[in-house]
Amino acid sequence: MLSLEFIRKNPDAVRRAAQLxxxxxxxxxxxxxxxxxxxHLHKAETTKAEQNELSKQFAKSRDESLKERLRQMADTAKSELAVADAVKRELDDLLLRVPNVFHESVPVGESEAENVVVREWGSKPDLGFAARTHYDLGEALGILDFERAVKIAGxxxxFLVGEGARLERALVQFMLDVHTREHGYTEVWSPLLVNSAAMTGTANLPKFADQLFKVEGRDLWLIPTAEVPVTNYHREEILDADQMPIKYVCYAPSWxxxxxxxxxxxxxxxRLHQFSKVELVKVTTAETSLDEFERLTRDAEDILQRLGLHYNVMLMCTGDMGFAQYKKYDLNAWAPGLDRYLEVSSCSTFNDFQAMRANIRYRPERGAPPRFAHTINGSGLALTRTIDAIIETYQRSDGMIAVPEALKPYMGGVELIGAR
RNA sequence: GGGGAGGUGGCUGAGUGGUCGAAAGCACCCGCCUGCUAAGCGGGUAGGGGGUGUAAAGCUCCCUCGAGGGUUCGAAUCCCUCCCUUCCCGCCA
Structure with a gap:
């Protein structure tokens, strides 16, 4: 959220950002x-101060004649505070609904048409034959099954089956290994159900409740991304600046x-109700967050490069970047069969927007007052669409799929999906 | 699920109606002392909010002892509800 103080001082900037x-x-x-x-708060507090003062006198003198005044003061303070609290709750609720401002480098625009491609890697592969879609190939190979999933869940x-399921597991292992061993992230395994406070911390609530699956009769929600539990990991904490940036990687399904x-x-x-994702999360200081955001994006890109998938990096414009984001890149991998790019990662920095909601702070130096941390996250990568891009990019004219070099160590000897 | 114990500051841990945002110890910071270090001596060290102030500082007030209610002029302390931790029993992957 934006602080009340910030909105007081910069109402026009807040209005403008929201409009854009x-x-x-x-x-x-x-x-x-x-x-x-x-x-009302002022009235309550001054009354309370008088009451406290007089109450001390009473404690000494036991002068019963003071009691009636004390009682009145207590009543006044209480009722004024009750009004103040009610108004504050209303105020806090509104504050949670104010969108974040954005960084000056974000292009102004209304829709995805105004997003900007900031870089590309590789090029669209020339297969030498008519590319088929992943679902066409996947169903033919028996590694993807939608029909039976309908029967079970809708x-x-x-379902991923056989070498398809193996491919997903290989990708998870591969990504976790790269991020933990080479990019310095700490692996995390997290709850997949979280409470409302956590959902509010990352700004999934209150605005986006209709995007979430809720457990009936309990204050528990299925996570829409590991960003939620992992970012909230340090909620209500004051961290030391010298332990930052904090970097986590978490494999988790998302709903x-x-x-x-x-x-x-x-x-x-x-686009499924349930998909898997390897998520990167950073908690940083204010000074380093933009650099760390760029680095996190590169960490996600590294996975695509190692997999040999053509992709681009798109800087989201104001109208397409979302409620909470301060700046956001999408990584889009090329899917030759679909003849389009698929969003396989979304990397965002939030400034202190989430940290303020989740109350994640740090002390810049010993003895200094705490400041709100900056939070960053990005997929590194979403499994589902990465699998699509792999299937379509590595397909052969005979309908089989070559395993990318980087995944071979993880595929238990399988180098060609569909060969058996 | 049943029963017992308990949740206090960065940590350990006192505190059962007022002078307690809170003893003491540890840790840390600043001085002093000291060939150096350690020890010793003195001082300091929670968070949030309101008012004042151009702002920083400062001054001042309010709130916070798991959370929320209640009793009372006054609550860390008494009462109620909830959450969590822990131990014993039961059940269980």
Missing amino acids: KGEPAPVDEILRLDGVWRG SRFA RTEAGAAGKDTRGFI
């Missing part, structure tokens, strides 16, 4: 309630309702 993001922002209502809140679910995506990507292994 295409998000509503109740700035006027916040400023109004802020005045009301402070009025649409937007899938999303895909509300609002009806009819979109219904075909194929692209």
Whole structure:
């Protein structure tokens, strides 16, 4: 969230950022309630101060004639505070609904059409024959099964079978190994159900409740990304600056309702209610967050390069970047069969927006007052669509799929999927 | 699931109605002392919010002893609800 203080001092900047993001922002209502809140709070606190003073006198003198005044003061302080608290709750709720501002390097734009490709790696492969889609190939090879998933769970679910499931496991191992051994991340295994406080910390609540699966009758939600539990790992903590940046990598399944995506990507292994992801999360100081964000993006890109997949890096424009993000890159891998790019990673930095919600702070130096940390995350990578890109990029004219060099050590001797 | 114990500052741990945001110890910081280090001596060290201030500093007030309610002029201390930790029993991958 943005702090009340920041909104007080920069109401126009907040309004402008929200408008360019295409998000509503109740700035006027916040400023109004802020005045009301402070009025009642001030009254409550001054009354309380008088009461405390007189109460001390009473403790000494036991002068019963003071009691009636004390009682009145207590009543006044209590009722004023009750009003102040009620207004503050309303205010806090509105604050959670104000979108983040964005970095000056973010292009202004309304839709994905105004996103900017900042770099590309590799080129579209020339297969020498008509490329088939991953779902066509996958079903033919028996490594992807959508029909049976419908029977078990419904649409937007899938089974990976045999060498398909093995491919997913190989990718997970490969990515975790690279990020832990070469990029310096600490591996984390986390709860896959989290409470509302955690969801609020990463800004999935209150605005995006309809995107989440909820456990009936309990304050537990299925995570839409490991970003939620891992970022919240340090909630309510004050960290030491010298232990930062903190870097975690976490493999976890993710669940999303895909509300609002009806009819979109219904075909194929692209947009599912459940998918796997290796997630990168950093908690950094204010000074280093932009650099660390660039590095995290490169760490994710490194996986694509090692897999030999053509991709681009796209800088999201204001209208396409989202409520909480301060700056965001998407990594899009080329899928020759689909003849389009697939978003395999989304890397974002949040400034102190999430840290403020989750109350993650650090002490810049010994004895200094705590500051809010900066949080960063990105997929490194999403498994589902990476598998699509691999299948379509490494397909052969005979319908079999070559295993990328980097994955061979993880495939238990399988070098060609479909050969058996 | 049943029963017992317990949640206090960075840590350990006192504190059962007022003078307690909180003894003491540890840790850490600043001085002094000292060939150097250690020891010793003195001082300091929680977080949040409001007001004032151009701002920083400062001053001042309020809140916070797991969370939320309640009793009381006054609550870390009494009462209620919830959460969590731990031990014993039961169950279980």
